[in-house]
Amino acid sequence: MTANDLPAAAGTPSDEALELLALLHEQQHASGWKGTTQRAVPIADVKKxxxxxxxIPNNGKELPNRALSDYLRQLSDAGHVKSSSRTDGERxxxxxxxxxTPIRxxxxxxxxxxxxxxxLAWAEEYWALPHTTDKIRAAYEALNAWLHRGHEGMRVPLRERALKVFGHHRFFQQPKHPAEKVLDTLKAKPLFSDRTWLLRLINAFEVDPPLLTKEFRSTQLEEDSGYHRLGKGRTLLVVENSTTYWSISHALGHIDHRIGYVAWGIGRTFQKSIGSITPKSQITDIVYFGDLDVSGLSxxxxxxxxxxxxxxxxRPATELYDALFRLGTPGRCPPKETNVTPARAQELASWLHPRHRGxxxxxxxxxERLAQEWVSFDHLSTDERWQADVR
Known part of the structure; x- marks a missing residue:
């Protein structure tokens, strides 16, 4: 494409300008825009x-800007967008x-x-009330569908159950509403405000994050290392999120394994806290299990x-990642993680076992992302395949 190929002004935007508009709509819908109000988009996001x-024109320093400027002018003339009066001051x-502009x-x-x-038959009277939001209706739908599936199973931690209940519903596969955290903040009356009744309905229990200390004052303190022992081995298993940390720790209590220690990595904190491990700790193997997304692999x-x-x-906990791919339903990533380049994706995936990289x-x-809570306590307690990494 050359400068002579740039679309001329016309009443109807060119196919390229409309394609740009469609991509902008798609990206903003993914981040929660419903299309009923105006939506501000920084020019940096438009350029991405x-x-x-x-x-798009890809030769010359000014040609891409000229093409983008022309597309925006066409869309503005047709009433699809409004451009700010301030510019970046470039040539x-x-x-x-x-x-x-709103589209509905x-x-x-x-x-x-x-x-x-x-x-849930009583929910009928609440369905159309003014204070019942789209999120509350989606939560009713997801919970209703889960009850109809009839796979209640054993009691599991709340975030793991939340994934089973909400993770298959499109509303909660968006980054603004991660399924595993829906019940952390949803308090709508009457159902979601009565925690005791809700937990009994979904056969779940709450897990509080543990207080952290390297030196446990107990008979299980490993004097040489200063770490709380879970078993006789010298392997350290690190788990990104607190709920899965709880589930794995309790599941390991019922099997023979070579894990010496299980640690909650607290997300990105592990990138620095690993520096506290020294050769004196006598840890011979470090295994990690986290979310399958840009953040989790970084x-x-x-x-x-x-x-x-x-x-x-x-090294990765390969069998646990096997289970995550097998059991999980992907949800959308936050916008900041949706523009990962192929090279960066390959770099992040290179840490995984070869069969998981593709x-x-x-x-x-x-x-998209897979939350590690898909590998839940009921699976860890009843399926032995994941134990191959720790035996």
Whole structure:
């Protein structure tokens, strides 16, 4: 494409301009925009979308800006966007931001009710009330569908049950509403505000994050290392999130294993806290299990840069990742993780076992994630395949 190929001004935007608009709508919908109000988009985000388009000018310093400026002008003339009056001051100036115009009426649409399970039949009277939001209705739908599936199983931690209940519903596969955390904040009356009744209904229990201390004052203190022992081995298993840390720790209490210690990594904190492990700790193997997404895979890679000399490299808990791929339903990543490049995705996935690298790359490039809580306490307690990593 050359400068002579740039679309001329016209009443109807060119196919390229409309393609840019469609990509902007898609990206903003993924981050929670409902299309009923104007939506501000910084020009930096517009450029990221623009450079994902397959047919853009890619030679010369000014040609891409000229093409983008022309597309925005066409969309503005057609009423699809409004550009800010302030520009970036470049030779071919671009607005500092644009506003997408609404694409649908703000009138409240009440979807039809589901066929209620007997335990939720009372929810009918709350379905169309003014204070019942789209999120509450989606939560009722997801819970109703879970009850109809009839796979209650054994009692499990709340976040693990939340994934089973909400993780299959489209509303809770968006980054604004991660399924495993829905019940952390949803307190709507009457159902979600009565914690005791809710936990009994979904056969779950709450797990509080543990207080952290390296030196446990108990008979199980390993005097040489200063770490709380779970078994007789010298392997340290690190788990990203507190719920899965609880589930794995309790599941290990019922099997023979070579794990000496289980640690809650506290997300990215592990990238620095690993520096507290020294050769004196006598840890011979460090195994890690976390979420399958950009953040979750960057943690062990970053932690590996802080390991002290004489310590083993951090390896993936391969059988647990096997289970995560097998059991999990992907949800959408936060917007900041949806623009990962193929090279970065390959770098992050390179830490995994070879059989997981391709699926992990594909997952990240689709802007999706798998929360580790899909590998729940009921699975860990009844399926022995994951134990191959720890026996």
């Amino acid at each position: 979308i623009f450079f994902r388009m397959p047919r 071919v100036p671009l607005p500092l931001s644009i506003r997408l 009426s703000a009138g409240k649409h009440i979807p039809p009710m589901p066929l209620w399970h007997s335990k 943690i062990p890679l970053g932690a590996g840069q802080h390991t002290r000399a004489g310590l083993p490299p951090i 699926p992990a790359c594909a997952l990240m490039l689709r802007g």
